[in-house]
Amino acid sequence: KNQVEQSPQSLIILEGKNCTLQCNYTVSPFSNLRWYKQDTGRGPVSLTIMTFSENTKSNGRYTATLDADTKQSSLHITASQLSDSASYICVVNSGAGSYQLTFGKGTKLSVIP
Amino acid sequence: GAGVSQSPRYKVAKRGQDVALRCDPISGHVSLFWYQQALGQGPEFLTYFQNEAQLDKSGLPSDRFFAERPEGSVSTLKIQRTQQEDSAVYLCASSSGLARFNTQYFGPGTRLTVL
Numbered sequence: 001k002n003q004v005e006q007s008p009q010s011l012i013i014l015e016g017k018n019c020t021l022q023c024n025y026t027v028s029p030f031s032n033l034r035w036y037k038q039d040t041g042r043g044p045v046s047l048t049i050m051t052f053s054e055n056t057k058s059n060g061r062y063t064a065t066l067d068a069d070t071k072q073s074s075l076h077i078t079a080s081q082l083s084d085s086a087s088y089i090c091v092v093n094s095g096a097g098s099y100q101l102t103f104g105k106g107t108k109l110s111v112i113p
Numbered sequence: 114g115a116g117v118s119q120s121p122r123y124k125v126a127k128r129g130q131d132v133a134l135r136c137d138p139i140s141g142h143v144s145l146f147w148y149q150q151a152l153g154q155g156p157e158f159l160t161y162f163q164n165e166a167q168l169d170k171s172g173l174p175s176d177r178f179f180a181e182r183p184e185g186s187v188s189t190l191k192i193q194r195t196q197q198e199d200s201a202v203y204l205c206a207s208s209s210g211l212a213r214f215n216t217q218y219f220g221p222g223t224r225l226t227v228l
Contacts, residue, residue: 004155043117043204043219044156089155100169101217103148103155 002027004104006090012110017080021107023073023090034091035064035075038106044089047075080111115139117220119205125226126195134190134223138207146217147180147190148204156204162188195227 004025013019025033032051036044048057048064050073056065061078077084087106094100118137126132138145144163148156149172158172164185173180177196182188192199202224206217 041221043206043221045219046216049216091155100158100161100172103157105153105155 002092002094002102004090004092004102006088006104006107008107009105010108010110012112013080015080015082015111015113019077019080019109021075021077021088021090021109023075023104025071025073025090025092025102025104027071027092027094027102029094030068030071031093033064033066033073034093034101035062035073036089036091038087038089040086047088077109080109082111082113085109085111117205117207117218119203119220119223121223122221123224123226125228127228128195128197130195131191131193132195132225134192134203134225136188136190136205136207136220138186138188138205139209139218140186142207142209142218143185144208144210144215144217145182145188146206146208147188148206149174150202150204150222152201159190159203192225195225197227200225200227 007022034049035047038044047062050057050066052068063076066073087108089106090104091101120135147159150156160180161169162182177193179191202222204222206219208215208217
């Protein structure tokens with residue numbers, strides 16, 4: 001069964017600090033990997049999309065990495081802000097014409113002053 | 114509107130009632146998805162439309178769940194004879210063009226509570 005595992009489940013950091021969130025997946029075949037940010041009570045918002053040929057992609061203070069060989073991805077947040085407090089969800093598309101996405105359970109990030 | 118909208122935002126139903134959840138995708142978006150998100154979990158795929166055609170309904174948990182998009186724009190997810198396990202947030206997302214590579218834009222969701 002296709003699975004996406006994220007760690008840690010939750011994380012608390014001080015404002016201004018950096019953090020890295022992890023994602024491991026067993027989805028096969030693989031087409032692309034996405035990171036979403038979901039604020040409480042809102043729908044997820046796309047941060048990055050990476051195909052198997054891309055190993056890093058940035059979106060402002062967010063940088064995602066992908067190692068398609070080890071099936072791992074990370075999301076690095078630089079100089080965190082209070083508004084970064086949200087759940088970050090790793091999502092994998094299995095490709096081969098599939099449009100189904102497999103979502104991880106997310107990492108709940110809390111940035112405190 | 115500029116984004117995906119869903120209505121109602123909150124719905125409370127008594128067990129056994131039928132409910133209908135509406136999704137207005139971004140204008141012109143070909144692809145539309147429905148997801149179910151239980152508390153503390155990631156969204157789970159329910160069904161996918163390309164224009165008015167329902168190309169995949171493999172994620173619908175039972176035959177009590179039915180979705181339609183008759184004119185290729187607005188979509189409705191209907192749940193018949195609701196059960197307590199149907200309580201969740203139902204998210205709708207739309208994307209332009211082929212769904213495999215395009216960003217999905219999510220609505221705010223409808224929180225369904227079945228008593």
